[in-house]
Amino acid sequence: MSEKIQMERHNYDVVVIGAGGAGLRAAVEARTAGLRVAIICKSLFGKAHTVMAEGGVAASMGNVNENDGWKVHFRDTMRGGKFLNHYRMAELHAKEAPDRVWELELWGALFDRTAEGKISQRNFGGHEYPRLAHVGDRTGLELIRTMQQKIVAMQQQDKKDHGDAESFIKVFAEVTVTEVLKESGKVSGVYGYKRENGVEVMFEAQAVVLATGGVGKTFKITSNSWEGTGDGHALALKAGGNLVDMEFLQFHPTGMVWPPSVRGILVTESVRGEGGVLTNNKGERFMFKYIPDVFKDKYADNEAEADRWYVDQDNNRRPPELLPRDEVARAINTEVKAGRGSEHGGVFLDVSKRLTEEVIKKRLPSMWHQFYELAGVDITKEAMEVGPTCHYVMGGVEVDPDTAAAVGVPGLFAAGEVAGGMHGSNRLGGNSLSDLLVFGRRAGAGAADYVKQSQPTKVSESAIKNAQEKIAAPFKRTGGENPYSLHQELQEITHNLVGIIRTKTELVDAINKIADIRKRIENVSVSGDRLFNPGFHLSFDLDNMLLVAESTAKSAIVREESRGGHTRDDFPTMDAKWRTLNNITSFNGKEVVVKQQGLPSMPKDLFDLFDIHELEKYMSKEETTKGGR
Amino acid sequence: MAKNIKLRIWRGDANTGKLEDVSVEANEGEVVLDVIHRVQATQMGDLAVRWNCKAGKCGSCSMEINGKPRLACMTQVANFADDETITITPLRAFPVIKDLVTDVSFNYKKAMEVESFSPPADLKPGAARMQQIDVERSQEFRKCIECFLCQDTCHVIRDHEENKKSFAGPRFFIRIAELDMHPLDMLKNRKQKAQEEHGLGMCNITKCCTEVCPEHIRITDNAIIPMKERVVDIKYDPVRWLGSKIRKREGIV
Numbered sequence: 001m002s003e004k005i006q007m008e009r010h011n012y013d014v015v016v017i018g019a020g021g022a023g024l025r026a027a028v029e030a031r032t033a034g035l036r037v038a039i040i041c042k043s044l045f046g047k048a049h050t051v052m053a054e055g056g057v058a059a060s061m062g063n064v065n066e067n068d069g070w071k072v073h074f075r076d077t078m079r080g081g082k083f084l085n086h087y088r089m090a091e092l093h094a095k096e097a098p099d100r101v102w103e104l105e106l107w108g109a110l111f112d113r114t115a116e117g118k119i120s121q122r123n124f125g126g127h128e129y130p131r132l133a134h135v136g137d138r139t140g141l142e143l144i145r146t147m148q149q150k151i152v153a154m155q156q157q158d159k160k161d162h163g164d165a166e167s168f169i170k171v172f173a174e175v176t177v178t179e180v181l182k183e184s185g186k187v188s189g190v191y192g193y194k195r196e197n198g199v200e201v202m203f204e205a206q207a208v209v210l211a212t213g214g215v216g217k218t219f220k221i222t223s224n225s226w227e228g229t230g231d232g233h234a235l236a237l238k239a240g241g242n243l244v245d246m247e248f249l250q251f252h253p254t255g256m257v258w259p260p261s262v263r264g265i266l267v268t269e270s271v272r273g274e275g276g277v278l279t280n281n282k283g284e285r286f287m288f289k290y291i292p293d294v295f296k297d298k299y300a301d302n303e304a305e306a307d308r309w310y311v312d313q314d315n316n317r318r319p320p321e322l323l324p325r326d327e328v329a330r331a332i333n334t335e336v337k338a339g340r341g342s343e344h345g346g347v348f349l350d351v352s353k354r355l356t357e358e359v360i361k362k363r364l365p366s367m368w369h370q371f372y373e374l375a376g377v378d379i380t381k382e383a384m385e386v387g388p389t390c391h392y393v394m395g396g397v398e399v400d401p402d403t404a405a406a407v408g409v410p411g412l413f414a415a416g417e418v419a420g421g422m423h424g425s426n427r428l429g430g431n432s433l434s435d436l437l438v439f440g441r442r443a444g445a446g447a448a449d450y451v452k453q454s455q456p457t458k459v460s461e462s463a464i465k466n467a468q469e470k471i472a473a474p475f476k477r478t479g480g481e482n483p484y485s486l487h488q489e490l491q492e493i494t495h496n497l498v499g500i501i502r503t504k505t506e507l508v509d510a511i512n513k514i515a516d517i518r519k520r521i522e523n524v525s526v527s528g529d530r531l532f533n534p535g536f537h538l539s540f541d542l543d544n545m546l547l548v549a550e551s552t553a554k555s556a557i558v559r560e561e562s563r564g565g566h567t568r569d570d571f572p573t574m575d576a577k578w579r580t581l582n583n584i585t586s587f588n589g590k591e592v593v594v595k596q597q598g599l600p601s602m603p604k605d606l607f608d609l610f611d612i613h614e615l616e617k618y619m620s621k622e623e624t625t626k627g628g629r
Numbered sequence: 630m631a632k633n634i635k636l637r638i639w640r641g642d643a644n645t646g647k648l649e650d651v652s653v654e655a656n657e658g659e660v661v662l663d664v665i666h667r668v669q670a671t672q673m674g675d676l677a678v679r680w681n682c683k684a685g686k687c688g689s690c691s692m693e694i695n696g697k698p699r700l701a702c703m704t705q706v707a708n709f710a711d712d713e714t715i716t717i718t719p720l721r722a723f724p725v726i727k728d729l730v731t732d733v734s735f736n737y738k739k740a741m742e743v744e745s746f747s748p749p750a751d752l753k754p755g756a757a758r759m760q761q762i763d764v765e766r767s768q769e770f771r772k773c774i775e776c777f778l779c780q781d782t783c784h785v786i787r788d789h790e791e792n793k794k795s796f797a798g799p800r801f802f803i804r805i806a807e808l809d810m811h812p813l814d815m816l817k818n819r820k821q822k823a824q825e826e827h828g829l830g831m832c833n834i835t836k837c838c839t840e841v842c843p844e845h846i847r848i849t850d851n852a853i854i855p856m857k858e859r860v861v862d863i864k865y866d867p868v869r870w871l872g873s874k875i876r877k878r879e880g881i882v
Contacts, residue, residue, distance in 0.1 A: 043679070043681055043687075043689060044679070044689065044733065045737065046775055047681050047687045047688070047689050047775075049681070049682070051682065051686050051687050051774070052682050052684065052686055052687070061755070098755070099754060102754035102755040103754055105754070105755075105757055105813075106748055106752060106754060107746065108745075108746035108748075108808075108811065108813075108814075110759075110764045110767055110768050110771060110811070111764075112761060112764070113759055113760060113761040113764060116758065117757075117758030117759050117760055118758065120761075135768065135771070136768075138686070138772065141686065141771075141772075141774065142771060145771060145773075149745060149746065152740055152741055152745060153745035153746065155741065156741065156744070156745055165741060196726055196727075196730075197726075225680075225681040225682045225683065225687070226680065226681065227681065258658070259656075259657055259658020259659070260656060260657070260658060260659075261656070261658050261659040261660055261663045262658070262683075262684070265683065265684045266684075366685075366686065369685070370684060370685065373685070373703055373705075374658075374660070374684075374685075374703070374705075375658070482670075482674070484669070484670040484671075484674070485670075526674065526675070527674045527675055528674060528675025529675075531642060531677075531726075531727050532677035532726055532727040532728070532730050533674075533675040533677070534669060534674070534675065534676070534677065534678070535669075535674035535675055536675070
């Protein structure tokens with residue numbers, strides 16, 4: 001590669017990295033505030049991983065059960081996260097989610113309806129009332145398409161008003177960002193390249209919003225697409241930001257397990273919300289054995305009561321299939337390890353006995369389609385085989401809850417899955433779509449306020465040169481390691497040693513092996529040229545995934561307790577001391593460093609929303625006596 | 630149950646290209662995208678292919694498999710005979726960028742030309758009341774994953790580059806129909822515009838688009854034909870024709 005480097009220069013007020021739900025919502029907000037916005041997506045516009053969200057968006061509109069409200073949603077979210085959530089994020093989220101859903105309706109979204117014509121809401125794990133606004137089982141697609149079309153609508157208006165549809169919002173599809181640029185300690189723009197042709201792009205911008213989603217591709221079995229390589233997590237670390245609680249990964253209890261090529265693909269929680277039951281190879285409905293003490297008063301301990309709940313929710317406790325995801329995933333894992341699993345190493349999920357063929361096809365159409373076409377299973381007649389799959393990272397960029405500003409990096413913002421804190425140690429289903437709407441909007445507004453109050457910074461030529469050298473590097477090497485095989489090795493390490501159940505010895509092993517890959521990645525070489533070259537693309541993704549894996553392993557080894565999406569075989573219970581601590585990850589240029597930081601404690605008004613006896617299960621005596629701030 | 634299968638993959642760029650034969654391992658239950666990935670990881674590190682969700686929900690891995698527009702993630706290898714060579718080529722209606730990746734920007738341009746959703750100006754958040762039966766018609770079209778297979782197969786543009794200027798294609802006919810049937814949309818002349826500005830009249834309902842739709846949207850029966858019928862009604866009913874002329878300025882047809 002000796003040809004001259006081609007580079008485009010762009011200038012915007014705000015650059016949004018990621019065109020999933022959070023990124024698009026941020027862009028809409030920043031544009032509405034009058035700013036010029038570039039949206040960068042790694043794929044084509046409208047293909048983001050948000051389309052895979054199936055079940056719905058959680059918002060306490062109270063359309064189906066009028067007892068619902070933000071306080072109930074807030075409590076459920078904190079419980080689901082085992083009280084490690086940043087209380088302020090959970091509060092904002094619960095309060096603002098209904099407005100974010102209603103606003104989508106004004107932009108053209110068509111949610112399923114109740115008999116009165118309001119937005120219908122469905123049951124989901126950990127949510128006390130039917131709370132998830134949905135469109136069959138393709139809610140994420142509806143969100144993406146609605147916001148994509150909202151952006152087109154804004155561009156059409158800009159064309160009318162300013163003569164150019166792209167004068168205020170422009171989408172740059174199939175661009176990889178390799179670096180967030182900084183000058184004098186502040187964000188000055190981003191650098192990257194077009195995947196299509198390898199042409200480099202430099203965006204000058206005062207504010208950058210990270211909305212890059214998750215990290216699932218670090219793991220072998222995952223529901224995430226190729227894009228989930230932790231780009232935003234790594235970009236934030238390299239720009240001097242922090243990650244919070246990277247040990248918490250959500251293994252969704254129900255991924256497909258057979259055939260091998262679809263292993264990990266998500267089976268929506270709505271299957272359980274609509275009445276699906278989990279059984280082992282003895283036909284036993286095993287979840288009754290796995291109700292933890294903290295949830296005993298909310299979940300039925302016998303089949304008769306669990307079944308009655310579907311018709312009378314006020315007088316019966318919920319079926320244990322609807323426990324928070326971490327509990328169900330661990331239970332399935334235990335059943336399979338004890339030899340009570342299905343032929344292909346999962347358990348059975350059956351909705352055919354409770355619902356008719358017609359209802360299943362109406363409420364779960366894409367599940368029916370997915371199993372019928374990919375596994376040859378007709379879910380209206382037979383059970384699905386399911387098992388845990390790496391689905392979501394609760395950990396992420398440390399942000400200010402109100403503005404989504406990344407701590408320590410002026411001009412950097414983060415929203416959606418890439419941001420940490422909101423979900424604590426475990427996210428409830430349905431809370432991710434609401435999260436990305438609430439905090440996507442807040443990040444857009446936060447970035448707009450920041451831009452209006454700060455001075456533009458010019459990107460220096462030395463910063464550009466630096467970024468260019470990094471992009472050229474893999475082509476300059478020859479005979480080095482193949483990025484595809486290194487990626488596979490990394491996935492084996494995380495799957496085997498940093499997976500759903502962890503121990504100290506395995507984590508030590510993982511940290512050593514990740515360090516070894518870190519050395520070898522410096523030799524990665526790629527074949528071909530810059531024209532749409534997946535091997536070249538993977539070499540950058542790999543670097544990001546390594547930083548994520550290192551952050552996760554190093555955070556996991558210090559947290560000596562089990563909570564939510566972090567289970568230590570050698571420390572199997574929750575520890576009240578660890579409830580008050582966040583693990584904060586930073587990067588010193590060579591390796592990831594983890595330190596502990598106190599979790600902000602709830603103010604009195606939020607503290608008092610809980611029954612003190614419930615809080616006693618999580619908090620130390622000292623904390624409960626103090627009773628909030 | 631691994632076996633070796635034969636693939637013939639189109640490789641090249643905007644200027645030149647050719648079909649290349651490869652032999653690759655295939656395992657039970659695998660789809661065409663799996664074997665393409667294996668080719669990529671073991672034999673052709675720079676083979677270009679788009680994909681995302683691998684579950685038929687994002688519409689990225691559109692290509693032509695034995696000449697048929699399909700999603701590679703939803704095409705089982707087992708559907709082909711053991712000794713059959715599977716030929717994989719890029720979408721024919723769009724310009725090639727590299728290998729199996731095409732420039733689909735045509736579709737994004739057309740999306741920009743469809744007038745957006747127009748709700749009543751005084752509609753308050755949370756105030757909308759719609760019946761399930763009324764939203765379902767538009768919901769069918771909102772299932773669209775924008776794989777653009779319907780656009781690729783439509784013979785109006787597949788081999789007629791010159792028609793692209795005046796023809797939006799099936800994907801955008803269902804978008805217009807979706808808005809036209811949307812209970813809250815206030816624009817009244819969408820069908821007319823479909824006919825006059827988006828080339829609805831050029832479609833001669835061969836239903837090829839419906840056949841390739843991976844979401845099984847009944848593009849022709851539920852969107853195109855109803856719009857065509859209404860447009861014809863309006864055009865050939867002299868009273869309505871006159872009315873439409875008189876009231877056109879107000880946009881009420």
